[in-house]
Amino acid sequence: MSGCGKVRAWQVPLRLITGAFILHSGMEKWDGPDEQAQGVHGMARQSFPFLEKHRRAPLPQAARRR
Structure with a gap:
C-alpha cells in the first residue's frame, strides 16, 4: 500500500482544516x-x-515582518 491513492471528496474538508491548523x-x-x-x-x-x-540562529532582517 503506497498511501498515494485517490483523494475522496469527504477527505477534502478534513485535509483543509488540518492544513489550516498547521499553518496557523x-x-x-x-x-x-x-x-x-x-x-x-x-x-x-x-x-x-x-x-x-x-x-539557534537569528533570522535575517529580510525574513522578519516587523
Whole structure:
C-alpha cells in the first residue's frame, strides 16, 4: 500500500482544516519573542539529540515582518 491513492471528496474538508491548523501554528511562532524561540528549540533538542550542538540562529532582517 503506497498511501498515494485517490483523494475522496469527504477527505477534502478534513485535509483543509488540518492544513489550516498547521499553518496557523507556524505563523504564531514566526514573530515570537526570544523566550518562545528558545523553548521551541529546547523541545526540538530533546526530540532530536543531534541539535544539541547547534545554536539557534537569528533570522535575517529580510525574513522578519516587523
